[in-house]
Amino acid sequence: MNPKPKRVQTKKILTTLAGMYPDAHCELEFRNPFELLIATILSAQSTDRQVNIVTKGLFTKYPAPEDYLDLTEEELAGEIRGLGLFRNKSRNILQTCRILVSEHGGKVPETRTALEALPGVGRKTANVVLSNAFGVPALAVDTHVQRVANRLALADSNNPLETEKQLMRRVPRSEWTDTHHRLIWHGRRICSARNPKCGQCDLLPSCWFGKSRVKEKAH
Incomplete structure (x- = not known):
């Protein structure tokens, strides 16, 4: 003790x-709350440096939740293959994007409860998004x-x-x-x-x- x-x-x-x-400061590279959310989901069991390498191309091709809706899990997994648990992350990200579009107008919610209801988002990820994207102390x-x-x-x-x-x-x-x-x-x-x-x-x-x-x- x-x-x-x-x-x-x-x-x-x-x-x-x-x-x-x-x-x-946060060493994940992002331009908006959505990019930070995705980058933080990707960061589990991966370094920020690895995530930044992957998201540089990913965010150029798919800048918004709507851009992910036509992707299959296999297609997105191929985009993030350099990261740990990429198959699970692919599934969670696609489900999260569907929820963002259908329930939140394509926007990242600004409450802990709504964030933690997203697939792949636990308390740590919610805290990162709240503090770095929305200025909520966490x-x-x-x-x-x-x-x-x-x-x-x-x-x-x-x-x-x-x-x-x-x-x-x-x-x-x-x-x-x-x-x-x-x-x-x-x-x-x-x-x-x-x-x-x-x-x-x-x-x-x-x-x-x-x-x-x-x-x-x-x-």
């Missing part, structure tokens, strides 16, 4: 993260956020939903979206799952995980 941080410690961690990643918990938040004792849970709830209590609402991006950037650049660069991390003085790891190496 992680040591529970004091409020002043949490503030120090958030301030340090802000200084390390002042320009942190804390999407992916593997990076889960790992880094627990290592910094901003959360203490193996469950993403519980981690999200704990972060929401400890991080000011106005900072939810930026903190989400900063935790992801930190996880990708320094605090990796294997061989994290603790010795190069500005957060080391505030990180129970990093300090214990450095201490173990010293012995």
Whole structure:
């Protein structure tokens, strides 16, 4: 179990993260809510870099939900074959596009309930769309956020939903979206799952995980 941080410690961690990643943002490339929705669905078990390579051509050929309606699952699967779970994603995307056209006038809904009713859209994807497309404060918990938040004792849970709830209590609402991006950037650049660069991390003085790891190496 992680040591529970004091409020002043949490503030120090958030301030340090802000200084390390002042320009942190969503690294999926999109021009509108629909493209972000599709890109986020595609990002499951794939890197943002891989998704951006695939969507560059995909969004040029199929820029709107209506453009997907005549595609078969096999045809769309061929377009996204470079990504993990591409067959499941093809089925979910086509079903989602049909729902967007038939129930939402071709627009991406702006509520969590409506978003999570779409095939392939869970809480994490809904949070990404709400925060990045519509400016609604949200804390999407992916593997990076889960790992880094627990290592910094901003959360203490193996469950993403519980981690999200704990972060929401400890991080000011106005900072939810930026903190989400900063935790992801930190996880990708320094605090990796294997061989994290603790010795190069500005957060080391505030990180129970990093300090214990450095201490173990010293012995």
